[in-house]
Amino acid sequence: MRKLRTIEMHRLSVEQFKEAHKLPLIVVLDDVRSLYNVGSVFRCGDAFRVEGVYLCGITACPPNAEIHKTALGGEDSVDWRYFENTEDAVRELHDKGFFVWSVEQVEHSTKLQNIQSMLSQMSTDDAHAHEGYAIILGNEVKGVKQTVVDMSDGCLEIPQFGTKHSLNVSTTAGIVIWEFAKAFLTE
Template sequence: MRKLRTIEMNRLSIEEFKEADKLSLIVVLDDVRSLYNVGSVFRTADAFRVEAVYLCGITATPPNAEIHKTALGGENSVDWRYFKTTEEAIEELHQQGVCVYSVEQVEHSTKLQDMSLDTLCSNTGNTRYAIVMGNEVKGVKQSVVDMSDGCLEIPQFGTKHSLNVSVTAGIVIWEFARQVLLK
């Protein structure tokens, strides 16, 4: 086995990325305080050609050296918008017909392994999705959970009650990509 050189991976240029078809998924960051987590989400969003990242509340925005440190340029390829509140972002997404799911531990959540995009918001006919990722300590705000079409949950089996927000984003984005891009 030989490790591939970067040139052999046939990656898109930023211009090609901007023009390419995207995964119909928007990642919404609800008051994420760590700039490194924000950067990591951008990098993962680039890897799976996510449509956009919405940065809300106290979540920092590019350009920023700390975001760039983990995004490694993903903040330049992935479209992003800033909203003063997450609630404003959710309202706009719903007006555009986007199905919004918060990633949070709540009563009657859908376990990630049980999620099927064929049935997620099937009663509305939506084929565009958004996932809301919460603050590192407090998670997704209850008011945002209340506005969501539902909640997704990653089952956990250890002593901790949550995963790092950027790790969670990676897992959930992968599941969306698996169900859409790898059919």
């Protein structure tokens, strides 16, 4: 096997990306403090063509050299918005008809391995049709704020089997966005 050269991968230009069909998913960052995590979320969002990223609270915004270090231009292709507080972002998403999940360990959470069947059921049930979906990822230490969890339509949890109780924000983003991509992307 031979590794492909970049030119052989036929990646989209930023302009083509902006016009391309998107995964109906918005990633919301609730007080994420690490600029490298923010950049990684943009890069992952670019890889799977998410609809957008909402940056909330203390979460830094582009342009920023440290965000760019891990985003590698994803901050230019993926649409983003800033909200002073996450609750305003959630209200807007609900007003637009989005189903909003916090990614957090809570009572009665939906285990991530069950999301495929849930999304399939939601997309075929007209009574529960949504314009899109949003996932909220929280602060590296405190997680998603309880007020934001309370506003969410549900919570997703990634099952873990080791000694640690959580994953890094950027790792979590990649895992959860991939599950949505499997359900929606056909190319």
